[in-house]
Amino acid sequence: MTTSALTDTQREQLRVLLEQRKEQLLQALDAIQRDTLAVASDAARGDAEAPGSPRDQANNMAADMVRDAEAARDHAELVAVRAALERMADGSYGECMDCGQGVGAARLLAQPSALRCIACQSKAEARAKH
Template structure:
């Protein structure tokens, strides 16, 4: 991918990263650490343990999703830096720009992504 386009996607990825980190900070109540946020949430919880457990499960799921998203963004930024951004990791063809605009962390072209999803559906592990 040429440099001006990579720079554009690099900026988009940096913006996504900054927004995601701001969202995580806001969910935790500002710049609170994970332990402080958990203690604060526990203080605010009612006596309904089932509701508290459900809220904690949701919080853990969100944190896992956000962590995975941060990893995907960081990996895409590495690909921008090393010049491999926008190339399918399976077949090496250029990923269409429209696909990258929709999901700049895409690793595969549409055809290879479909194959990976089919393999995953058949119980074979596949990466994004």
């Protein structure tokens, strides 16, 4: 607890940001899921009457891929946001997972689910490129 440079006010502000982000992501994922179900039932009806043209099928596949990519990205962020809320609950929030120093209030306000300080994040990204 003593290594965190966050004030109580900043911590509360970040908790609210994370909770809001979590709600947004849950709603976005819910909308994507409803959209997928609607398309699936449209397709079922379409098959019964007249099969879609190859062009329609290609468009549907492209739309599916975009939706899947969005869902995957939203889901990954939701996992990160939930993990940040858990760290907040156990008191480790705001500490860099690599060096244990404070991540920094400015960085956290820009990206509340950040796991590393800027120095360690740059190093991690440099490692990922190799």
